[in-house]
Amino acid sequence: MAVSQNMTARHAIEIDVNGKQYEGLVEPRLSLADFLRDHLGLTGTHLGCEQGICGSCTILFNGETVRSCLLLAVQANGGVILTVEGLASKAKDGNLLHPLQQGFLETLGFQCGFCTPGFLMTLYEFLNENPSPSEDEIRERLSGNLCRCTGYQNIVAAVLWAAERLRKSSDR
Amino acid sequence: MASTSTGFIGRSVKPDKSSRFITGNGMYVSDIRLPNMLHAALLRSMHAHARIRAVDVKEALRLDGVVGVWTGREIEGRISPFPESFEIHPARWLEGVKPVLQGPRPTALAQEKVHYVGEPVAIVVAEDRPKAEDAIDAIVVEYEGLPVVVDPEESLQPRATLVHEGSNNNVVFSFRIEKGNVDGALGAAPYTLRERFRHHRYCAAPLEGRGVVAWVEPKTNILTVWSSTQMPHLVRRQIAAQLSLPEETVRVIAPDIGGGFGPKVFVYPEEILVPFLALQLGCPVKWIEDRTEHFISTAHGRDQLHDVECAFDEEGHILAFRDRFLLDNGAYNPMGLTDAYNTAAHLQGPYKVPALSISGTCVSTNKVPNAPYRGAGRPEAVFVMERCIDSIAARLRLDPAEVRRRNFVQPDEMPYHAGILYRDGEPIRYDSGNYPETLTRALEAAGYDELRRRQQELRQRGRYLGVGIGCYVEGTGVGSFEGARVRIDASGQLIIATGATGHGQGHETVFAQIAADLWGVTPDKVSLVEGDTASIPFGCGTFGSRSTVNVGSAIYGASARLKEKVVRLAAHILEANPDDLKLGDGKVFIRGLPQRALSFSELARAAVPGWASKLPEGLEPGLEATFYFVPPTVTWANAAHVAVIEVEIDTGIIKLLDYVVSHDAGKLINPLLVDGQIHGGVAQGIGAALYEEIAYDQNGQLLSGSFVNYLLPGAMEVPNIKTVHLESPSPLNPLGVKGLGEGGAIAPPAAIANALADALLPFTVRVNEIPLSPNRVTELVAGAH
Numbered sequence: 001m002a003v004s005q006n007m008t009a010r011h012a013i014e015i016d017v018n019g020k021q022y023e024g025l026v027e028p029r030l031s032l033a034d035f036l037r038d039h040l041g042l043t044g045t046h047l048g049c050e051q052g053i054c055g056s057c058t059i060l061f062n063g064e065t066v067r068s069c070l071l072l073a074v075q076a077n078g079g080v081i082l083t084v085e086g087l088a089s090k091a092k093d094g095n096l097l098h099p100l101q102q103g104f105l106e107t108l109g110f111q112c113g114f115c116t117p118g119f120l121m122t123l124y125e126f127l128n129e130n131p132s133p134s135e136d137e138i139r140e141r142l143s144g145n146l147c148r149c150t151g152y153q154n155i156v157a158a159v160l161w162a163a164e165r166l167r168k169s170s171d172r
Numbered sequence: 173m174a175s176t177s178t179g180f181i182g183r184s185v186k187p188d189k190s191s192r193f194i195t196g197n198g199m200y201v202s203d204i205r206l207p208n209m210l211h212a213a214l215l216r217s218m219h220a221h222a223r224i225r226a227v228d229v230k231e232a233l234r235l236d237g238v239v240g241v242w243t244g245r246e247i248e249g250r251i252s253p254f255p256e257s258f259e260i261h262p263a264r265w266l267e268g269v270k271p272v273l274q275g276p277r278p279t280a281l282a283q284e285k286v287h288y289v290g291e292p293v294a295i296v297v298a299e300d301r302p303k304a305e306d307a308i309d310a311i312v313v314e315y316e317g318l319p320v321v322v323d324p325e326e327s328l329q330p331r332a333t334l335v336h337e338g339s340n341n342n343v344v345f346s347f348r349i350e351k352g353n354v355d356g357a358l359g360a361a362p363y364t365l366r367e368r369f370r371h372h373r374y375c376a377a378p379l380e381g382r383g384v385v386a387w388v389e390p391k392t393n394i395l396t397v398w399s400s401t402q403m404p405h406l407v408r409r410q411i412a413a414q415l416s417l418p419e420e421t422v423r424v425i426a427p428d429i430g431g432g433f434g435p436k437v438f439v440y441p442e443e444i445l446v447p448f449l450a451l452q453l454g455c456p457v458k459w460i461e462d463r464t465e466h467f468i469s470t471a472h473g474r475d476q477l478h479d480v481e482c483a484f485d486e487e488g489h490i491l492a493f494r495d496r497f498l499l500d501n502g503a504y505n506p507m508g509l510t511d512a513y514n515t516a517a518h519l520q521g522p523y524k525v526p527a528l529s530i531s532g533t534c535v536s537t538n539k540v541p542n543a544p545y546r547g548a549g550r551p552e553a554v555f556v557m558e559r560c561i562d563s564i565a566a567r568l569r570l571d572p573a574e575v576r577r578r579n580f581v582q583p584d585e586m587p588y589h590a591g592i593l594y595r596d597g598e599p600i601r602y603d604s605g606n607y608p609e610t611l612t613r614a615l616e617a618a619g620y621d622e623l624r625r626r627q628q629e630l631r632q633r634g635r636y637l638g639v640g641i642g643c644y645v646e647g648t649g650v651g652s653f654e655g656a657r658v659r660i661d662a663s664g665q666l667i668i669a670t671g672a673t674g675h676g677q678g679h680e681t682v683f684a685q686i687a688a689d690l691w692g693v694t695p696d697k698v699s700l701v702e703g704d705t706a707s708i709p710f711g712c713g714t715f716g717s718r719s720t721v722n723v724g725s726a727i728y729g730a731s732a733r734l735k736e737k738v739v740r741l742a743a744h745i746l747e748a749n750p751d752d753l754k755l756g757d758g759k760v761f762i763r764g765l766p767q768r769a770l771s772f773s774e775l776a777r778a779a780v781p782g783w784a785s786k787l788p789e790g791l792e793p794g795l796e797a798t799f800y801f802v803p804p805t806v807t808w809a810n811a812a813h814v815a816v817i818e819v820e821i822d823t824g825i826i827k828l829l830d831y832v833v834s835h836d837a838g839k840l841i842n843p844l845l846v847d848g849q850i851h852g853g854v855a856q857g858i859g860a861a862l863y864e865e866i867a868y869d870q871n872g873q874l875l876s877g878s879f880v881n882y883l884l885p886g887a888m889e890v891p892n893i894k895t896v897h898l899e900s901p902s903p904l905n906p907l908g909v910k911g912l913g914e915g916g917a918i919a920p921p922a923a924i925a926n927a928l929a930d931a932l933l934p935f936t937v938r939v940n941e942i943p944l945s946p947n948r949v950t951e952l953v954a955g956a957h
Binding site for chain 2: 027029030037038041042043044045046047048049050051053054056083084085087088097101104105106108110111112113114115116117120138139140142143144145146147148149150151152153154155156
């Protein structure tokens with residue numbers, strides 16, 4: 001089976017990732033996840049299924065969560081992206097970790113760590129929208145991300161921990 | 173017992189050592205990038221059973237960026253077939269059980285025939301992965317279809333299609349174990365039950381699939397292989413054997429592993445092929461499994477069919493138990509009798525069974541090979557026994573908890589001899605535990621009496637609440653050994669190397685806690701190096717709830733040896749009597765004279781060869797000791813699970829309202845991590861009981877090959893799990909610990925099935941098969957009599 005020429009012709013793209021401007025020359029079939037991982041070396045975004053189901057590759061694209069395995073790099077041209085590597089930069093008060101990351105450490109919200117970046121990015125968006133979520137609301141939002149290690153209980157606890165920490169810091 | 177002067181053992185130390193996972197800095201196999209690295213992709217069989225007539229690779233080789241294509245023909249004579257899987261069993265067990273064995277040995281790429289959808293047929297190497305996949309699409313294979321066998325009972329028929337030519341039949345192995353007079357007891361008993369149970373096929377589905385990177389390091393000529401494996405030393409041994417290399421020239425590293433749960437416990441074709449190609453091509457080669465490949469190439473688990481007869485008396489005491497079971501092995505058997513014999517060894521559970529007969533038969537079918545998955549034969553056994561206990565209770569109109577109490581091995585009967593061998597060849601001896609108390613605590617935490625009252629109340633209103641119990645014992649910490657090398661470096665840091673390799677269990681934290689207490693330091697003064705064959709000569713790996721028992725005990729043994737040396741050196745420098753010295757706070761000091769002290773850093777810098785040496789005569793340079801712990805046999809953990817469900821009889825939907833785990837794994841090192849292991853295990857068990865199923869059609873085509881139709885439980889499906897900890901120390905190791913990694917996954921199918929049977933008691937249904945999908949539940953209700 002011959003591969004059509006326009007599959008391999010390269011396109012120039014420019015993307016802002018974690019506050020840094022990147023340029024790339026990519027095949028149209030290259031996924032955004034592969035661009036982040038293979039071209040930019042940002043391997044914190046993980047691929048668990050490449051079918052848009054498991055949520056491990058979740059990132060923020062122009063402020064909204066997307067599955068980076070389902071988006072093409074060329075579609076992201078001109079966009080602004082936040083990946084797990086950039087999450088700590090969103091911490092305030094001189095903290096080295098974002099409260100969500102700290103929450104995952106406090107409650108053991110991770111085990112093998114493979115799904116964790118996708119959860120963190122999903123939850124970063126969620127807590128921006130809903131700073132005081134109930135446990136049911138958290139579980140509902142988590143339902144688009146699969147974790148095979150934790151049984152979710154400690155992830156829920158991590159979100160509650162982080163939400164409280166974030167509310168306290170914004171009260172001040 | 174270990175000294176707990178600083179007391180980190182037993183504390184919920186936070187996993188700060190694993191913080192790379194929350195910043196995106198984990199390093200999994202797929203994250204490894206090397207200069208000039210090439211990428212591999214596999215062509216896998218689309219047929220469940222076919223003869224390969226011809227493979228045409230011409231078109232593939234013409235494609236841009238393709239480096240080469242290898243088929244079965246190209247590797248024949250250059251890569252040896254896989255070894256006999258029965259080699260993993262100890263001789264004394266083989267002599268004791270005398271199984272009948274007949275093992276086909278797979279090759280790294282199919283030769284002449286394919287035996288399941290997914291079997292590797294060819295491997296392509298190209299400049300990047302998409303180009304390798306383009307080339308895969310361009311290979312033309314001419315197959316001659318052969319009759320397919322997917323049903324294990326059909327596979328046993330005398331005229332069944334043979335999965336492997338040249339074998340006498342499709343039986344891979346069979347065994348029988350007996351104690352007491354089962355026939356006599358069954359004939360004379362006032363009550364008997366006869367049931368057929370099916371524990372279906374499902375899979376571990378770690379979020380990270382498998383993956384391999386191989387590279388020959390030019391200066392040393394060492395073949396370095398990174399693999400997503402639970403067993404780096406085994407992978408090294410097999411690469412060396414199958415590629416005819418000296419073992420010293422192969423180094424295998426298990427980097428961060430995105431979940432294992434069992435199927436990464438043996439060696440796969442890709443772990444041999446990718447190193448072979450790196451050697452052939454002289455540059456690094458990478459292969460990463462995608463999810464579609466995972467479902468058709470990584471081992472599945474469970475898949476057992478049990479025919480049971482049980483004799484019992486008027487009070488519900490078990491008198492005899494007979495189980496004839498079949499294990500659907502798929503096309504190859506990578507792990508010998510591990511799962512099947514685990515099932516047999518755990519069938520009696522925490523109960524006294526005076527007469528027992530178990531015969532296990534493992535048959536080939538045209539499916540993905542079957543291998544251990546968290547629990548490895550135990551969830552199957554527990555499903556069978558626990559459903560029987562509830563059936564006894566239903567027949568005699570007794571409370572299921574009461575029937576369990578009447579049959580439990582009692583605490584004053586410990587150590588209890590179960591009358592059969594374990595798979596390490598030793599007689600099964602439950603070493604410690606209080607099974608009645610474990611259950612009592614579980615029932616208290618669930619509010620059992622109140623639940624029974626509410627159940628009655630709801631039934632009046634046409635609502636069906638069910639409470640199900642699942643009790644089990646679990647042989648943990650199996651051998652044959654694990655080692656630890658403990659070293660103190662010039663900065664005073666304790667560095668522990670071991671052949672075990674964690675994949676989310678929290679080894680970095682747990683082993684640091686153990687070492688911290690043994691050495692009187694804080695856990696941050698301990699570093700762990702694991703999953704690298706270059707760091708310790710021998711290793712087994714992480715599986716079977718074994719690492720805390722085996723590595724913890726090895727750290728204990730190595731530390732004892734090293735302490736002796738440290739004290740001798742300090743005594744020499746301080747001109748003191750070794751008996752007057754004490755360790756603490758990262759120092760060695762003279763008892764009563766804490767100012768006369770040497771730090772670990774000072775001692776390490778004194779223990780060097782040459783001009784700076786302060787070593788006494790006869791003491792070798794270096795502060796380092798290695799110890800290999802060989803457990804006398806397994807140590808037995810126990811637990812009681814309680815599942816509370818409500819089932820809608822119109823829709824068949826089961827809602828899990830509550831889940832309790834009362835658990836005894838001996839001395840606990842870190843309750844936070846223990847709870848994490850239990851939560852995750854239970855979530856997997858819930859998936860098994862309600863959602864997950866590997867389904868094949870009659871042509872051997874997989875019907876559940878993605879997360880769209882293979883349903884992992886999500887955050888909405890898994891309830892909060894209440895845990896209760898009991899601690900009956902094991903007498904079999906210096907730390908008093910038992911294993912617990914698998915436990916959570918062992919009982920949920922039993923407890924949830926019992927809860928459903930309990931909820932549907934007014935309908936008299938037989939809940940003998942999982943998963944309990946809405947369809948199955950509505951069928952049960954419709955077929956009730």
